[in-house]
Amino acid sequence: MENGEYSKELDMAVRVVHLACALCRRVQEGLLLVGNDLVKAKDDDSPVTIADWSVQAIVSWILSEYFGSQNVSIVAEEDVQTLSKPDSSSLLSAVVKTVNECLAEAPKYGLQSPARALKTSEILEAISRCNSTGGPTGRHWVLDPVDGTLGFVRGDQYAVALALIENGKVVMGVLGCPNYPLKKESFHYQYKAASPKLAQPCSDSLEKGCVIYAKRNCSGAWMQPLVHGSKKLEWPNSASLIQVSSIDDPALATFCEPVEKQNSNHSFTAGLAHSVGLREQPLRVYSMVKYAAIARGDAEIFMKFARTGYREKIWDHAAGVIIVEAAGGVVTDAGGRPLDFSRGVYLEGLDRGIIVCSGPILHEKIIGAVYASWDSSSL
DSSP states (O other), rough: OOOSSTHHHHHHHHHHHHHHHHHHHHHHHHHHHHSSSEEEEEESSSSEEEHHHHHHHHHHHHHHHHHGGGGGGGGEESSSSSTGGGGGGGHHHEEEEEEOOOOHHGGGOOOOOOSOOOOOOHHHHHHHOOOOOOSSSSSSEEEEEEEEEEHHTTSSSEEEEEEEETTTTEEEEEEEEEEEEEHHHHHHHHHHHHSSOOTTOOOOOOGGGEEEEEESSSSSEEEOOOOOOOOOOOOOTTTTEEEEOOOGGGOOOEEEESSOTSOOOOOEEEEEEEHOOEEEEEEOTTTTTHHHHHHSSSSEEEEEOOOTOOOOOOGTTTHHHHHHHHTTTTTEETTTTTOOOSSSSBOOOOOOEEEEEEEEHHHHHHHHHHHHHHHOOOO
16 A cells, blocks of 8 residues: 555555544544533634634645645645634634644654754644635545534544545545544444434443545555554554445445534435435435544445535545445445546536445435436525
8 A cells, every 4th residue: 555656645645634533533622521612613604613724824834844834735724814813813823832742752653853843823724724616626635624613523434534535536545533433333333323423332431432544546445543642653553454344235234424414404315315225324424434434344325415615625525535435335425426626626517416325335325316306406
């Protein structure tokens, strides 16, 4: 896995996502202990935390240091507008402290720490540098520093997602899932329980957390557990190959969908699930962890049909798509076409929704059901 095209990029991406996951775990523990004082609302009312900005800063700084800032184009979710406001001084201080504490641990992951603590201006510059809009030409890193921030602040699932797009195609993807139970039964138990609590299925932190990755023209997708305590990252020695489930009977399939109702039509997907014979209740899961569940064989189907006016962003899907495909799965829009990552920040030209399946048989059944159901829906 370490040889060939994009090997340097993959090596750096896996290491930096591991480091980012360690940062997120520390911040999440603090949020759960002291409350949400350091959670802000963005213009679209979605939450953002010190972890979002801190992860963006460390990824930007490390990639720029390693590859040269003039060679690095990053498309990412956050900007510095909120951080730069006069009433955000305590928030900014917390980000600066978090970034420097995290970068001090970089050698544990085979990365280089800065020679001295980064200044506030340097951290703001690193965050601001992630201002690319992607497009059909060139090489662009795509980052969602904390995908599923709502899950993050609630102590639930979230992901750190980093992908590389070259000339409009996703060529590499890394997903860090710090709260993902390493046992399939624990994942299912968590989301089928009446009132899921992360501590129920896996109270021992050693039983959860992984980084999953894949790159183009390389066989398979790979997973490794997060590093705990004082241990150092042993990569790629600790990685194991993962693959999608072989279940192709809808009656036996596990189906995931987003938690948030504002950007997903649950009633339409419920009707669709019924029409293809899905018997299991859907697992409503925050973030790109849904892609991880398909790639690992813990679920077979993920469907998302956004409400009118919602535009899907490339950072919410890029890493997940290449990982699922490398693990043997199928990802298309609802018209059966591949997702187009070449047209900037948004997935333009998306036909109705996104269908992710463990294999072609389930995929064809769902695509057929979409065409049969669409005209009668009010989506």
